[in-house]
Amino acid sequence: MTTDLRFPTPPSHEGAEALRHEVRDFLANVLVDRSSLRRADSWNGFDRDFSRKLGQRGWLGMTWPKKYGGHERSAYERYVVMEETLAAGAPVASHWIADRQSGPSLLKYGTEAQKEAILPGIAAGETVFCIGMSEPDSGSDLAATRTRATPVDGGWNVTGTKLWTTGAHQADYMILFCRTSGSPADRQAGTSQLLVDLKTTTGITIRPIIDLAGQHHFNEVHFEDAFLPSGALIGSEGAGWEQVMSELAFERSGPERFLSSMQLLIELVGALQDASSEAAELALGRLTAHLVTLRRLSRGVAAMLEAGANPGTHAAIVKDLGATFEQDLPDIARSLIDAEPDAASTSDFVAVLAHITMNAPSFSLRGGTREILRGIIARGLGLR
Amino acid sequence: MELTEVGAMLADTAERLFTAHAEEIDRAAHEGVWPEAAWAAIEESGLPLALVPEAQGGFGVPPREALMLIRQSGRHALALPLAETMIGNAALAAAGLSLAKGPVGLADSANARVPWGRHAKTIVLGDDVGVQRHVGLDVSTQGTNIAGHPRDQIAAPAEQPSSAGAVPVLALGALARALQMAGALERVLEMTVEHVSSRVQFGRPLAKFQAIQQELAKLAGEVAAASAAADHAADAYASGAEDLTFAIAVARTRIGEAASKAAAIAHQLHGAIGFTREHALHRFTTALWAWRDEYGTQRHWTLIVGKRALSAGRDGYWPMVVAA
């Protein structure tokens, strides 16, 4: 148990600020024509060309060993690239799942062959990943997975359904979490992670799911006697739970957990230039103090990752505080500026307000719900 | 944080003194008298000089570690002007004036409401012009904050010359309160975890109810945020950041909100026992409620952050956040 919730001091690195300016200049250039509305959709912006450019700059797989296409740079330099990219509203969807969690997971648990085959492509911004965790009957309760990989001659036979799989329709690979031995009553035991080549594997059907804003980013992925070779196993059979928890720590630790609605805050500052009031200054002061503090907490998590510590509880705290901050934002904005949210508006503020209003519910669902995160924090406090 | 030898020694000394004299200090605070023996022991330990550079009579504790002592005093809800005296001495040293003897009262204007004013042997008045050192000033009106700590009106002679060089006494006092609140919040979290783990209702410890766990997780989030915001301001002080006042404004804005939310959760989870004079929780929560608005109110500091954010403009906003 720990009630010591001090986050380490964010690391500072010579050259990190120079790197920041390099990234800003690059982004200002590449994104010059990108509208505010599209910037607000940074998470779903799928642009292989942009990802490739980041790869060419050496800004993907930054911390990985050079022999796998990485650049052996510090976690903090990577953090700088990530936060600048998100704050600028760059399209990150075609690289960031791989860069943030699939790549690091493979690096940690993958076989030598998997690392050699996959990691260089991620670092180059060429290889797109999706996450196969959730299922129809297994959401927060991930251990209830029903998708099953049965050992067969030379590999695995997979049957089951994954749900809410972001980007499956565009991805090259999936890391699949499923049962490989025992029965559902065994819960966490008997689960594993498998690497699925979505482009060549037969027996996989991907169907779109349209979100409430009318966008297609997540999917249902159905496996029907899909054959995966033995080399697809990541880590060891039966260790899937431990691996997936480690992967989720990567997923939850980053600045995207409070920067996905940054564009609304930026447009709010813009809109307030002609509509200021003391109420606006107070609201903006509060939001800014939250944001500066979240940055510090999040960089503290980066420091923990760099030191090889497990930031599970700390990452859950940042994600929970970040989601709350982001979800408060649209209502605060509405209270300060008269506007009927409309994504088709010519006002950047009004269009972005519409977009964030529609997307805000997902902030405390994706990557682990608010309630689940708070359960993790409570466990960290020794309460359960 | 890895402490230097002298920093660790001072932290140990402080912990020993705060614990040994806790009862005396508490009783004195309730009765409105000055805990003579406790203060004498603290003064003797040298803690009031921890922020003074070695060349001017301090002991060469790194400033960052000296500030941790203020945070530590908050963990005990210490009802003494130790933070004021540390900061007052640092301001006097910076202005080239002789150090204070006895407890210090900090003032940012000639008729400020001064914490512990009636007990202060020296008043350090600092503003945009410079620093003044007053000895033997009278208190014009005595008062207390809602934690029962003395907050007294003083009347400083207006014509007193200031030493050259502005010292932001208000902001430094605000930094002290930020650190004290972060320390007190840490203790509030611990007390609440302890309480829900031992209190049994419906046949099990409260901690086993999910509704309680969720509230504690929220409390922990606020405490973590307050801690980080206090660290942010303390780092700015220690690194001699150009915009120290802004870093302090950010910290106070965030920590003030954390104090409100955390105190509310802590009281809810403690039930009626936490609402008594007998239980220690109130020493922390009443102090938090008072500290939120001392050395500049919540509103004061929030407006400073808000005005800066607004003036950064649409394109300057993110760079401003990163530079803060």
Ligand SMILES: Cc1cc2nc3c(=O)[nH]c(=O)nc-3n(C[C@H](O)[C@H](O)[C@H](O)COP(=O)(O)OP(=O)(O)OC[C@H]3O[C@@H](n4cnc5c(N)ncnc54)[C@H](O)[C@@H]3O)c2cc1C
């Ligand atoms: C935009 C978006 C993208 C996503 N992308 C992916 C993806 O790429 N890959 C993937 O695998 N998944 C993805 N997900 C799925 C996401 O991980 C799940 O939505 C999440 O884990 C919750 O599962 P659920 O939706 O089934 O809700 P449920 O688990 O059914 O939860 C519903 C509600 O009940 C609460 N609840 C559940 N259990 C408990 C409990 N024990 N105690 C208290 N409250 C509880 C939850 O907190 C929630 O409020 C995505 C989701 C969204 C919204």
